Structures are given as structure tokens and as C-alpha cells.
Amino acid sequence: MAKELEKQYNPSNFEDKIYKFWCDNKYFHAVKDESKPTYTIVIPPPNITGQLHMGHALDNTLQDILIRYHRMNGYDTLWLPGTDHASIATEAKIVEKMREEGVTKEDIGREKFLERAWDWKETYGNRIIEQLKKMGSSCDWDRERFTLDEGCSNAVRDVFKRLYDEGLIYRGNRMVNWCPHCNTSISDAEVEYEEKEGNFWHLLYPVKETGETLELATTRPETMLGDTAVAINGDDPRYKHLHGCHVILPLINKEIPIVCDEHADMEKGTGVVKITPAHDPNDFEVGLRHNLPIVRTFTYDGHMTGAKEKAIADEIFASGRATQNEPEVLDCGKYAGMTTMEARKAILADLEAGGYIKEIEPLKHDVGTCYRCHSTIEPMVSKQWFVKMEPLAGPAIDAVENGDIKFVPERFKKNYMSWMRGTRNWCISRQLWWGHQIPAWYCEDCGATTVSKEDACECSACKSKNIVQDPDTLDTWFSSALWPFSTLGWPEDTDDLKRYYPTNTLVTGYDIIGFWVSRMIFSGLKYTDKAPFDTVLIHGLVRDAQGRKMSKSLGNGIDPLEIIDQYGADALRFALATGNSPGNDMRFSDDKITSSRNFANKLWNASRFVLMYLGEDYSYNGLPNELLIEDKWIISQVNNLAKEVTENLDKFELGIAIQKLYDFIWDVFCDWYIEIAKIRLQGDDEDAKEQAKAVLVYVLTDILKLLHPFMPFITEEIYQAIPHDSESIMISKWVNYDEALCYDADEAEMEKIMASIRAIRNRRAEMNIPPSKKSKVFVETSNTATFENGVEFIKRLAYANEVQVSEAFGDLGNVVTIITDDARIYIPLGDLVDFEAEKKRLEKEFATAQDKLDFINKKLNNPGFVNKAPEKVVAQNREDAAKLEERIAQIQKSIEEIEQ
Known part of the structure; x- marks a missing residue:
């Protein structure tokens, strides 16, 4: 024998040794065996900031089950591992550590900051990988990748250049989701909506031409300083007389137009809406349709703008560097420098004092928050890089509709389709330093933009050397979207790419279908002409025993590493x-x-x-x-x-x-x-x-x-x-x-024997007969040969000391009868019951029952009790007496049967 098993199952004594044995022998490594079909999974790359949690544990357990099964089933199997640089989360960790030292990013500059970031990655970045190994994950660690490694970075720049050259990437002033805490834009998919208590403040805006007031409602009164119009529906008969008129914006006494636009819904509220193009996505579109000014009133760190911010914006306009949809900036005067929430209180107080508030209506509504820090998102017009989604979404929709890619369960196909059909242009730039720096350079002399896969040395337009690279980085999901093929060497035509792409199964949660799954699909189709995988296996969340989502606030999280330490x-x-x-x-x-x-x-x-x-x-x-x-x-x-x-x-x-x-x-x-x-x-x-x-x-x-x-x-x-x-x-x-x-026939015969054993054991259990008390068993059946084969089984498993099988038995006396589909089974009652002991037990039970009955009858025979006690009490006593009489009769019958 190769080895002995310890007396006690103690996984801590062998799990690490076994994992080392697997790794040392390269059992996880895919070797390109052309005689075998391939099966490939790319791991959803965990963040280098990550600590293994139950979601990771579930996701990777499911992947490992599929990989190990296919490996054993004759496939050339590759499970490709790696990690994600996680721009926002990682930079936040590093900035927090620097804050403890009293240092900021700006103090040390970008180069020194990135040195710290790489040091941080080397120190902490592989922690989750080691934890995945504790889970038994059989990844090909020789092929481990990182979204900022040279190969992935090369793929990112290649894709950016291709999209730019095709006109599918552009830079412009558009509405984005802005996180004032992380101080960066985030994509629609990164906004989480939380139900919060709030109000509709019904405001009154005076009409310049008629002197009347228009009532409108807002949940964000602090944005009103940036209003550049009020909208009504052109078909609304209530306001036909106001076409071409203006309102006076309260507090700052500014004249703004009344515009007719379909965004104003005649069926909602008063049918009048305030238009703030710089701070609301719908208002931005209204502003574009009516060529309204775009006036920004918030700073990027969540305060009201003042003279400083206005001066910078004015200088951009004066120099001619302002681009299309460039927002103006308002000096918010007395509110400048306040946080948006502080400004809300101050503005509401001033509106109240001026008589501009008609009503306050409490409500619950969904508020967009940052998926990382959970701060409230501020919609802002900002100059960012965007990907045009419509040309990319079409083929990705077709691939799922025609079955090239299937979702398991299929119902999540609807989630995917809904996301892809409703997707807007994707904001891909982030105001961060850790990540893929955008490969675009701006000429300080002629203002042209140069996009290059390699680092640019001169302006592509005027050849000037006076160029600077865009300081922003790309959205982390931009590189993750390329993961199924960039990890295999694309854009180079590598052996791994030819052998293992497209991959087979993507295992992921339903919460990132929009974040990641959709982007991998359109990216794979766009750059490789192939769907990146054939199946998306969706799993749910791991919840606690009460069905609650695990969270720090509830304190109900479970550390999988602690479970491994304790249970394996x-x-x-x-x-x-x-x-x-x-x-x-x-x-x-x-x-x-x-x-x-x-x-x-x-x-x-x-x-x-x-x-x-x-x-x-x-x-x-x-x-x-x-x-x-x-x-x-x-x-x-x-x-x-x-x-x-x-x-x-x-x-x-x-x-x-x-x-x-x-x-x-x-x-x-x-x-x-x-x-x-x-x-x-x-x-x-x-x-x-x-x-x-x-x-x-x-x-x-x-x-x-x-x-x-x-x-x-x-x-x-x-x-x-x-x-x-x-x-x-x-x-x-x-x-x-x-x-x-x-062996179907033998299985059927064996099941007949087992059915009889189960029936005997069940009856003995009902009678509280201990296994130590053996009995004779008589099996009456037409299938005598079958049950003769099972005699020893019945003896051992049905606690019999003797088993007889026959087609028919004579009078066996007082027996317990058990009936199955294939036999009648008889057990002598005397083998199961000690008659003398049972008689004594029954006589004792008889005496106890008789005493109770005598006591109840004494009360029922007392006219005082019957006449004075509540009717319900008397009725209950009579019912109890009847039950006792029935029980006594049963006991007496049992005693008589024993005496026979």
C-alpha cells in the first residue's frame, strides 16, 4: 500500500501537502495535447486589494469543479488565473496609507506615486492568489496574468488606437456619473441605487412677462443655481400663453427662457420642470436640443463653485481652448465653498424667506451611489473619453440571440439584452494615476490630439515636440473587457491564443452582467471575430442563514479562511x-x-x-x-x-x-x-x-x-x-x-430484499425494539429464490437470529405482520416482547388511567360541580373521561391477548 490513513480525519495534516504535490508535478499546467479537445476557463480576475470572501469562494469552487471534471474527462484543460489592478480601490488604499503619513499624491508626484503603487501590489497583490490556493483552485499558475502586465497593457493600447482610428472613441464634454469622494467619473454600471428618504420641494419661479409664478418640484434644490431654462410641453394647454416667455431664477435674479420640450410630461405634477444641463442627464439632452448654456455649480470634490473655479473656466473660453459643450462655471457667491448638502440647507432657507417654497412633499426615492465608497453620485458635465456603444452592441446582441453564447439559467439572457439595448456611450476615462494611462497626447502649440500605441514623441499634426500625455487612466473594465484574449497573448497570434481561444465557460455572478460580461462579449467579437466563450454560468449570492446579504454593517460576514482552518x-x-x-x-x-x-x-x-x-x-x-x-x-x-x-x-x-x-x-x-x-x-x-x-x-x-x-x-x-x-x-x-x-434484473431483485429489511426495521422502530433483541423472521413470498439469496442480509441488517423463506406458512401463532410489494413478513410477537414485563407495564398503565377516570367521574357525579362550573370546563371533563374509558378498554384488551 502507498500510505496509511490517520485514525482521525484531520484535513490540516494533509491539504497543504497535497496542494504542493499537485503544483510540484505541474498537474494544473496545460500542455497543448493536440489529441484532446480543449476546455478553457479564464478566472474573473479578483482585485489585488481583495481578501477572499464567500463570493470568491463560491465562484472559484464552481470553476474548479468544472475544470477538474473536464481534466479527468480527457480534455486539454486550461484554467487561466490572474488579478485586476482595480484602479479606484487600489488607489484609495494607497492614498489612505499616505494620508496616515501626512503626504498627498500631489506632494510626491505621479512617478513616485506609481512606485508606491507597484510596491503595494508586490506586497499585498498576491494575497488573494495564495488564498485561492488554500481553496484547492487548480489554476495554471505558470500562466498567471495581471491587467497591468506588459502583454495586457499592449492589448489595451492596441484596442484604444483601433477604436480611435475608427471614430468609435472620442473625447468630449458629456454627462457623467461623478463620485466626489473618489474624485473621478464612474460608468453607469458602477452606480448602485439605494432607497433613501427625501423630499420634493415645490418651488415657485416668477414669470417675467406675466407676473404669475410657475410651480415646479425638485429633489435637489442645490442645483437650481445652474438652471438655464424651465421646460413645458408644447402641447400643454395650461401654458400656451407662456410660449417664448421667461422666468426669473430665484435668489440670483437671473432671466432664463421657458422652452417647449417633450421632456416635460403633462401628466406628472404641474407639467413644469427646471432644466440644469450641467447636473442632470435628461436636462443635458434638453440643453443640447435647445442650445442652452451649460452652467456648472459644483466642484469635483462636492462643493459649490466660487470665484476661483469661475476664473479658470473663463480663461479657457478666453484662450479659445473651449471645446463643444464646454460648461461655464458660476461663482455661487454666499454659497461658494459649501458642500452640496450645506448649500441645500442654506438655499432652502433663503427660498423660504423669499416666499419661493410652496410645499414640501416627503418621499422615498432611489439615489445613485458609488459602488466603491457608497457616496452619493453627482451627475456632472465633464470632459472625458467615451466609447460609442451602438456599433459594438449590435453584434453582441446577435451573438446571444442566435445562440452562439448561452446563459445558464436562460432567464439572465433578458438581463443582458436589456443592458445592451439600453446602453449609452461608455465613459472610459478616470481621474486616477494607477491604471492604464490614456495613450493620447495633446499639442501645446497647435492643440491637436495624437493617439499612439507607442509613446508619442511629437505632434502628429505639426510635429512639435511640445506635447503632454493625458493624465487620466482608463476605466478598469476597459482592460478587463479584453481578458479572455489579452491573457492568451492577443494581439500577437500566439500558440496559446490559437489553442485555447475562444474559451468555453465563464462563471460569474449576476451582478456584473453589465459591468463585465457584456463588455467581454462585444470586445471579443470586435477584435477576434469570435465570441469569447460559449456559455455564461450565472450563480447567485451567498447569504447568511437568515437569507440576508452578508455585509460589514450587519456583521454577518463569514470568513472562508477561518472555515478552512477549522473544517478544511x-x-x-x-x-x-x-x-x-x-x-x-x-x-x-x-x-x-x-x-x-x-x-x-x-x-x-x-x-x-x-x-x-x-x-x-x-x-x-x-x-x-x-x-x-x-x-x-x-x-x-x-x-x-x-x-x-x-x-x-x-x-x-x-x-x-x-x-x-x-x-x-x-x-x-x-x-x-x-x-x-x-x-x-x-x-x-x-x-x-x-x-x-x-x-x-x-x-x-x-x-x-x-x-x-x-x-x-x-x-x-x-x-x-x-x-x-x-x-x-x-x-x-x-x-x-x-x-x-x-445489472437491471439483479438490481431489481436486490431492491426487493432491501425493501423487506427497511420494512422490518421501520416496524421494530415503531415498537421501540432495540437492535440487540434478535427475532425469527418468516418471509412468505412467491420469489423464494430471491429471498433465499438475502437470508444473511436480513439476519445482519434486520436483527434476525433465524430467517425462513417459504411460499406459504401455517399458523405461526401471535405474530407481527409486515407487508411489502413482494412478501408478507411475520415476526413472532414473543420474540419482540417480554410478555411478563409487558403485562406488568400494562397493568401499571391500567391502574394510572383508572385513577384518573375515577377522579373525573367523582367530579361529574357531583351536582354542585356540574351546575356551577363553566360549561366549557364540564364539557372538557366529559371528553377526557370518554378518552380514558377508551384507553382503559384498549389496555384491558392488550392484557387479555398476552394472557391467552
């Missing part, structure tokens, strides 16, 4: 796979992980039992030529199990597959076959012993292989201890269904 990685993986259903959230509890650990213990102890009988010199030579009915039954069962588990894995029904494995290992193999095998193993027939050993090894090996993708460590440890056909279970051959191993 296999138990964690098993718990995450159990009950998993594509697309659905799952609950995680202490009970679930304890159950997983108990299952591992059960398998461990069963394996130790088998090894105990094999001995050190045992040699496995395949299944014996002659198989008994119980052997055919278990072999046929495990053969069907292999078929079903394979089908489940191919359909991504991982939760169903692991439940079938659990049921088979615990109930069928451990509780039935091992107990049956003990009859031969503990007998004197050496040939029968060898026969039982061979079948045990065969079935245990198949079980371990089928279970390996889910629980890789324990299966490897046990596999190495029993006779095995490969140097590692993870590169052994998957268990394939074999028609020749279908």
Missing part, C-alpha cells in the same frame, strides 16, 4: 456546492458546514474500514469473474451514478450532482453495501473475502473519482492509500458509464 477546504467546497442552483442565491449556515464535515468523516471512516481488510500486501486485479447479487447491485448502482453525475455536470447542475453523490456514498455504499460486505469479510471463506475486497476497491475508487472535483483533497488522500491506477486522482480517468455493467 473540502468541507467548505462541499457546503458551497450543496444546494447550489444556477442563478439562485444560497444560504450558508453553521449547520451546513458541520454537515459537510460529518460527510467527510463518514467517507474517511468507510475508507479506513476498507483498508483495514485489504492489508499491506493486497493487490487489486480488477473485478472478479463471478459476482454475487449484492455485487452486481452496487456495481450497477455506481455505474448509473456515474452516468447521472456526468449528465448533471454537463448541464451545470452541480448542486444536483453533489446531492446524488452524498446520498449514494452515505446511504448506499456506507449504510448498505459495507454492512453487507462485512458478512463475507468476517467469514471463513477466503475466496468470498477476496471477492468482497475487489468490489469494495472498485466502487470506492469510482466514488472518489466522481467526488474529486467537489472535494479534491480528501479524495486524493484516500486514493493514494488504496490501490490506484494513476499517480494522482486529478489526472486519472473519469468514470464513464458502461452498458455492460448494467
Whole structure:
């Protein structure tokens, strides 16, 4: 034998050793075997700021199950790992650390800041990778990538240049989502909406020409200083007389026009809306339609603009450097320098004092927040780089509609389609230093823009050397969108790209279909002419035992590393796979992980039992030529199990597959076959012993292989201890269904025997008969041959000391009768019950019941009680008396039966 199993299952003693064994032998490394089909997964790259959480644990467990299954099933398998530079999150971490030192980015400059960032990445960036290894993730670590490595950076610049040359990337002043805390723009997909308490403030704007006031409502009164119009619907009869008129903007006494626009809905409120083009997406579009001024009143760090900001903007206009839609900036006077919330209070107080507030209407509404810091997003007009989405979205929609890419579950196809059809131009520039710096240079002499894949040395227009690179970086998702092919060497035509692209399965959560999945699809189609994967497997969230989302605020988060330390990685993986259903959230509890650990213990102890009988010199030579009915039954069962588990894995029904494995290992193999095998193993027939050993090894090996993708460590440890056909279970051959191993008839006969055993055990349990009390069993059946084969099983598993089988029995006396579909089973009552002890017990029970009845009857025979007690009480006593009389009669009958 190769090794012994310890007496106690203690995963901490072997999990790390096994993982090192796998890595040392390069079992995870894809070797380009042209004789095999390929199966590729690229890991959703975790952030280098990341700490392994339950979402990571679930996502990577599911990927590893699929990878290990396909590796064993004969595929040239690549699971390509890597990490994401995570611009916003990483820069925030570094800035926070610098703040503790009393240093800012501006103090040290971009070059020194990036040196710190790379040092930070080297120190902390691989932490989550090491944690993924603790999970047992069988990634090809020799191919590990990073979104800022040379190859990925080369791909990013190549794509940017191509899109720019095609006119699909442009720079302009457009409405963006601005995070005043992170001090950068973020994309629509990065905005999370939270329901918050708020108000509709109904304001009154005086009309210059008529002297009347127009009522309008806003949830953001602090934006009113930037109003450049009021809109009404041109078809609204209430305001026909105001076409071409103006209102006076309260507080700053500014004249602004009344415009007719469809954005004003006649059915909503008063049908009048304020238009603030610089701070509202819809208002921005109205402003463009009516050529309205765009007036910015917020600074980028969330304060009201003042003289300083106005002077800078004025200088841009004066120099002629202002571009289309360049916003003006307002000196907000007394409100300048206030935060937007401080300004809101001050502006409302002044509006109230001026009589401009008609009503305050409380409401709950969804407020956009930054997905990173959860600060309230301020819509702002800002000069940014954008990708035109419409030309890219079309082919990506077609690829899913025509089935080139499928979603599992299919219902998430709707989410994808909704996102792609409603997508707006993608803002890809971020006001950060950590990331891919935008490869665009601006000429200080002629103002031209030069975009180049390589670092530019001169202006492409006037050849001036006086050029500066755009300081902004690209949205992190810009590089992540290229991940399935940039990681394989694109734009170079590498061997890996030719062999492993397109990939096969993307495993991810439903929360980033818009963030990431959609962008990979349109990018893959655009730059490789191929869909980047054929299947998107969507999983849900891991919630706590009460179904709540795990969060720091609730304090209900579960650290997967702590679970691994206490229970082992296999138990964690098993718990995450159990009950998993594509697309659905799952609950995680202490009970679930304890159950997983108990299952591992059960398998461990069963394996130790088998090894105990094999001995050190045992040699496995395949299944014996002659198989008994119980052997055919278990072999046929495990053969069907292999078929079903394979089908489940191919359909991504991982939760169903692991439940079938659990049921088979615990109930069928451990509780039935091992107990049956003990009859031969503990007998004197050496040939029968060898026969039982061979079948045990065969079935245990198949079980371990089928279970390996889910629980890789324990299966490897046990596999190495029993006779095995490969140097590692993870590169052994998957268990394939074999028609020749279908013993349907024998299975059916064995099930008849098992049904009788279950029936006997159930009846004994109902009668509270302990297993130690043996009994005779008489089996009356037309299938005598079947039950003759099962006599020893019935003896052992149904606690019988003697079993007789016949087509018919005579009078057996006082017996317990049990009926199954195939037999009538009789057990002498005297074998189950000590009559004298039972008689004494019944007589005691009779006396107790009689005393209670006498007491109740005494009350019922008392006219004072019957006449004075509440009717409900009297009725209850009579009901209790009737029940006691019935019970006493039953006890008396039982005593009489014993005395016969």
C-alpha cells in the first residue's frame, strides 16, 4: 500500500501537502495535447486589494469543479488565473496609507506615486492568489496574468488606437456619473441605487412677462443655481400663453427662457420642470436640443463653485481652448465653498424667506451611489473619453440571440439584452494615476490630439515636440473587457491564443452582467471575430442563514479562511456546492458546514474500514469473474451514478450532482453495501473475502473519482492509500458509464430484499425494539429464490437470529405482520416482547388511567360541580373521561391477548 490513513480525519495534516504535490508535478499546467479537445476557463480576475470572501469562494469552487471534471474527462484543460489592478480601490488604499503619513499624491508626484503603487501590489497583490490556493483552485499558475502586465497593457493600447482610428472613441464634454469622494467619473454600471428618504420641494419661479409664478418640484434644490431654462410641453394647454416667455431664477435674479420640450410630461405634477444641463442627464439632452448654456455649480470634490473655479473656466473660453459643450462655471457667491448638502440647507432657507417654497412633499426615492465608497453620485458635465456603444452592441446582441453564447439559467439572457439595448456611450476615462494611462497626447502649440500605441514623441499634426500625455487612466473594465484574449497573448497570434481561444465557460455572478460580461462579449467579437466563450454560468449570492446579504454593517460576514482552518477546504467546497442552483442565491449556515464535515468523516471512516481488510500486501486485479447479487447491485448502482453525475455536470447542475453523490456514498455504499460486505469479510471463506475486497476497491475508487472535483483533497488522500491506477486522482480517468455493467434484473431483485429489511426495521422502530433483541423472521413470498439469496442480509441488517423463506406458512401463532410489494413478513410477537414485563407495564398503565377516570367521574357525579362550573370546563371533563374509558378498554384488551 502507498500510505496509511490517520485514525482521525484531520484535513490540516494533509491539504497543504497535497496542494504542493499537485503544483510540484505541474498537474494544473496545460500542455497543448493536440489529441484532446480543449476546455478553457479564464478566472474573473479578483482585485489585488481583495481578501477572499464567500463570493470568491463560491465562484472559484464552481470553476474548479468544472475544470477538474473536464481534466479527468480527457480534455486539454486550461484554467487561466490572474488579478485586476482595480484602479479606484487600489488607489484609495494607497492614498489612505499616505494620508496616515501626512503626504498627498500631489506632494510626491505621479512617478513616485506609481512606485508606491507597484510596491503595494508586490506586497499585498498576491494575497488573494495564495488564498485561492488554500481553496484547492487548480489554476495554471505558470500562466498567471495581471491587467497591468506588459502583454495586457499592449492589448489595451492596441484596442484604444483601433477604436480611435475608427471614430468609435472620442473625447468630449458629456454627462457623467461623478463620485466626489473618489474624485473621478464612474460608468453607469458602477452606480448602485439605494432607497433613501427625501423630499420634493415645490418651488415657485416668477414669470417675467406675466407676473404669475410657475410651480415646479425638485429633489435637489442645490442645483437650481445652474438652471438655464424651465421646460413645458408644447402641447400643454395650461401654458400656451407662456410660449417664448421667461422666468426669473430665484435668489440670483437671473432671466432664463421657458422652452417647449417633450421632456416635460403633462401628466406628472404641474407639467413644469427646471432644466440644469450641467447636473442632470435628461436636462443635458434638453440643453443640447435647445442650445442652452451649460452652467456648472459644483466642484469635483462636492462643493459649490466660487470665484476661483469661475476664473479658470473663463480663461479657457478666453484662450479659445473651449471645446463643444464646454460648461461655464458660476461663482455661487454666499454659497461658494459649501458642500452640496450645506448649500441645500442654506438655499432652502433663503427660498423660504423669499416666499419661493410652496410645499414640501416627503418621499422615498432611489439615489445613485458609488459602488466603491457608497457616496452619493453627482451627475456632472465633464470632459472625458467615451466609447460609442451602438456599433459594438449590435453584434453582441446577435451573438446571444442566435445562440452562439448561452446563459445558464436562460432567464439572465433578458438581463443582458436589456443592458445592451439600453446602453449609452461608455465613459472610459478616470481621474486616477494607477491604471492604464490614456495613450493620447495633446499639442501645446497647435492643440491637436495624437493617439499612439507607442509613446508619442511629437505632434502628429505639426510635429512639435511640445506635447503632454493625458493624465487620466482608463476605466478598469476597459482592460478587463479584453481578458479572455489579452491573457492568451492577443494581439500577437500566439500558440496559446490559437489553442485555447475562444474559451468555453465563464462563471460569474449576476451582478456584473453589465459591468463585465457584456463588455467581454462585444470586445471579443470586435477584435477576434469570435465570441469569447460559449456559455455564461450565472450563480447567485451567498447569504447568511437568515437569507440576508452578508455585509460589514450587519456583521454577518463569514470568513472562508477561518472555515478552512477549522473544517478544511473540502468541507467548505462541499457546503458551497450543496444546494447550489444556477442563478439562485444560497444560504450558508453553521449547520451546513458541520454537515459537510460529518460527510467527510463518514467517507474517511468507510475508507479506513476498507483498508483495514485489504492489508499491506493486497493487490487489486480488477473485478472478479463471478459476482454475487449484492455485487452486481452496487456495481450497477455506481455505474448509473456515474452516468447521472456526468449528465448533471454537463448541464451545470452541480448542486444536483453533489446531492446524488452524498446520498449514494452515505446511504448506499456506507449504510448498505459495507454492512453487507462485512458478512463475507468476517467469514471463513477466503475466496468470498477476496471477492468482497475487489468490489469494495472498485466502487470506492469510482466514488472518489466522481467526488474529486467537489472535494479534491480528501479524495486524493484516500486514493493514494488504496490501490490506484494513476499517480494522482486529478489526472486519472473519469468514470464513464458502461452498458455492460448494467445489472437491471439483479438490481431489481436486490431492491426487493432491501425493501423487506427497511420494512422490518421501520416496524421494530415503531415498537421501540432495540437492535440487540434478535427475532425469527418468516418471509412468505412467491420469489423464494430471491429471498433465499438475502437470508444473511436480513439476519445482519434486520436483527434476525433465524430467517425462513417459504411460499406459504401455517399458523405461526401471535405474530407481527409486515407487508411489502413482494412478501408478507411475520415476526413472532414473543420474540419482540417480554410478555411478563409487558403485562406488568400494562397493568401499571391500567391502574394510572383508572385513577384518573375515577377522579373525573367523582367530579361529574357531583351536582354542585356540574351546575356551577363553566360549561366549557364540564364539557372538557366529559371528553377526557370518554378518552380514558377508551384507553382503559384498549389496555384491558392488550392484557387479555398476552394472557391467552
